[in-house]
Amino acid sequence: MKALAIVNTELLPEECIKNKEEIDILGTTVTSGVVDITKPSFDIKNPQNDDFVLIHVDAFSCNYRDKALIVKAAIKMNSKETSARPVNFFGSDFVGTITEIGAGVTDLKIGMRVIPNCYYPYKEYEGVATGVVTNEASKGWLKLHKSKVLAIPDYMNDYVAASFSIGAQTSSSMIRRCNIKSTDKILVTSSRSNTSMFIIKSLLTEGYDVTALTTTDWSKEELDFVFPAKVIKIERGLKSWEEMDLGKFDVIFDPFYDLNLLNCIPHLNFNGRYITCGFKNQHSSFEEKMDDVRSNKFNLLMLQAMINNLYIIGNCIGTTEDLRLAISKYNPNNNPIQIAKIVDVYHGAEFLDSTYNMQSRFGKVVMTYKD
Numbered sequence: 001m002k003a004l005a006i007v008n009t010e011l012l013p014e015e016c017i018k019n020k021e022e023i024d025i026l027g028t029t030v031t032s033g034v035v036d037i038t039k040p041s042f043d044i045k046n047p048q049n050d051d052f053v054l055i056h057v058d059a060f061s062c063n064y065r066d067k068a069l070i071v072k073a074a075i076k077m078n079s080k081e082t083s084a085r086p087v088n089f090f091g092s093d094f095v096g097t098i099t100e101i102g103a104g105v106t107d108l109k110i111g112m113r114v115i116p117n118c119y120y121p122y123k124e125y126e127g128v129a130t131g132v133v134t135n136e137a138s139k140g141w142l143k144l145h146k147s148k149v150l151a152i153p154d155y156m157n158d159y160v161a162a163s164f165s166i167g168a169q170t171s172s173s174m175i176r177r178c179n180i181k182s183t184d185k186i187l188v189t190s191s192r193s194n195t196s197m198f199i200i201k202s203l204l205t206e207g208y209d210v211t212a213l214t215t216t217d218w219s220k221e222e223l224d225f226v227f228p229a230k231v232i233k234i235e236r237g238l239k240s241w242e243e244m245d246l247g248k249f250d251v252i253f254d255p256f257y258d259l260n261l262l263n264c265i266p267h268l269n270f271n272g273r274y275i276t277c278g279f280k281n282q283h284s285s286f287e288e289k290m291d292d293v294r295s296n297k298f299n300l301l302m303l304q305a306m307i308n309n310l311y312i313i314g315n316c317i318g319t320t321e322d323l324r325l326a327i328s329k330y331n332p333n334n335n336p337i338q339i340a341k342i343v344d345v346y347h348g349a350e351f352l353d354s355t356y357n358m359q360s361r362f363g364k365v366v367m368t369y370k371d
Contacts, residue, residue, distance in 0.1 A: 001056075003089065003140040004348045004367060006070060007033040008077040011086040021349035025067070025356050030074040032348035035087060037140045042100040050104035051125070051146050055096035055114065059162035059368045060137035062091050062355050063194065064255075064278065069135055070352070091137030091367075092116070095152070095161035105146045113158075114149035116165045120317040131317060132166070140369060150323060155332050159339045163194070163364035166317065167337060168326035170277050171198035173318025174253060178273045180208060184250035187267065189213045189260045191231065194337060194364060195277060199253050200226050201336040205329070211249070222362050225338060241267065251275070261312075265304050275313040338363025345369060 007017050009031060014020075017033035024030070042054040062070075073088035098112045108114065116133035123130055124147045133148045152161050180186070186203060188196050191212035203210050210229040215236040223231055234244060241263045248269045254260045257276040264274050305312055330336070340363035343351045347367075354365045 001037050001039070001140045001369065002034050002345045003037045003369075004032060004138045004345050004351070005035050005087040005089050006073050006077070007031050007035070008084055008086050008088075010077070010080060011084070019346050019348065023349045023352050023357075025071055025074075025352065028071045028074050029078060030070060030352060031077070032352060034345055034348065039099075040141050040143060042143065044100065044102060047103075049102040049143075052102045052143055053098050053105055053108055053114075053146055053149065054100035055142045055144060055149070056099050056369075057094050057096045057137055057140050057142060058113070058370050059158045059366050060091040060094035061163045061364045061366045062352075063093060063166050065132075066090050066092055066135065067356050070356075089136035089139040092132050092135055093163055093165050093167075093364075094134070094137035094142075095158050095164075096142065096149075102146070108146060108149070108151065112151050113154075113161065114151050115161050116144075117148050117150045117320055117323055118166060118169055118317045119147075119320045119323070122319065124320065138367070147320075150320075150327065152327060153330070156327075156330055157332075158368065158370070159342055159366045160330075160332075160335055160337065162366050162368075163337050163339065164326075164330075165323065167194050167198040169318040169323040170195055170315065171202050171336075172322035172326045174199060174275050174277060174315045175202055176318075176322065177313060177315060178251050178253075178275055180251055182207070185209050185211070185248070185269075187211050187213065187246070187249040187252045187264075188229075189252065189254045189264065190256050191226075192216060192362060193255045195255045196253065197226075197338070197363070198336050200229055201334070202326075202329075204229060205331075205334065211246070213246075216359065218362075225362075248272075262301055265301050265310065265312075268308065268310050271309050271311075273311040273313060275315055277315045339366060341365045343367055 020033040022029055022031050070090050076084040095115050098110050118132050120130045128145045186208055188200050190196050191214045200212055212229050212231045214233050246267055249267055250269050250272050252264045252274045254276045255278050340361050341354050351367050
């Protein structure tokens with residue numbers, strides 16, 4: 001099959017690369033190309049394969065965490081480091097079809113469509129790592145432990161499914177851990193981010209009072225997608241939110257603690273909960289002058305947290321039950337995420353550019369491997 005990869009032109013012969021393209025991601029030149037991948041062998045008689053399945057990736061998408069991995073791989077290639085590889089595959093969300101199953105697999109069948117189960121932090125099987133299932137969804141073929149995928153209903157299309165797992169599992173966990181009451185006022189920061197979008201849509205489905213912060217203008221269609229949430233625009237790089245008259249909130253969801261934590265804490269009510277699942281500057285090249293990442297206010301922050309009995313919660317992905325719950329609540333008439341664009345394997349640069357360089361993007365960009 002044809003697969004998209006970051007290619008190292010110093011190590012990979014030109015004849016092995018189709019549709020080679022270059023794209024700039026925050027000052028790093030990333031070279032993408034299409035390579036041929038053969039179906040891996042899967043011996044069902046081998047006991048080592050008993051609890052595994054072989055999956056053909058039908059579509060995939062990238063998350064914010066993949067950006068740093070892509071840039072780091074490209075930097076190694078460009079600087080001709082000895083540890084650089086001929087190709088680097090990427091992508092952590094996918095939907096695929098099971099083509100082979102081991103003798104110990106009972107709940108999954110050949111032909112089933114599945115998505116990754118990134119359960120964390122508790123191990124479900126000895127020797128099977130918790131967390132993100134793969135960083136190489138673009139490879140096209142994946143051999144995975146049976147616990148690391150879940151089947152999805154027919155009414156979830158490939159494009160939503162390829163964008164679902166990490167955002168849905170993370171948002172489900174964050175909402176569960178905040179013990180939200182029906183009267184709570186909720187703030188969601190960086191609301192155009194994919195995780196924030198999952199959170200907003202899930203909260204609205206449950207009837208909660210949601211305010212969404214953004215640094216960009218939204219179209220009427222985009223505002224309608226999150227209605228009745230109140231969308232408030234703030235200036236990018238604003239040092240303090242005090243002049244915004246946002247009021248106080250009982251719960252604040254924040255995907256980027258390095259950008260927003262210091263401004264969030266003063267806006268929490270007594271016994272308020274702040275929860276975060278990540279940070280923006282995962283690589284030095286991601287830092288911008290307008291980023292407010294002050295450390296000198298840490299003492300003040302902790303003083304406010306102490307005297308107001310605040311809860312500061314870190315969250316990494318979620319449990320299997322969090323993902324099962326998200327799948328069970330999925331409604332095709334009220335999607336938790338917009339699909340911004342769908343491209344095929346021969347549009348690798350467009351895929352990466354739309355995913356990481358288009359600030360106005362609203363929703364996920366999906367690459368399909370189906371004809």
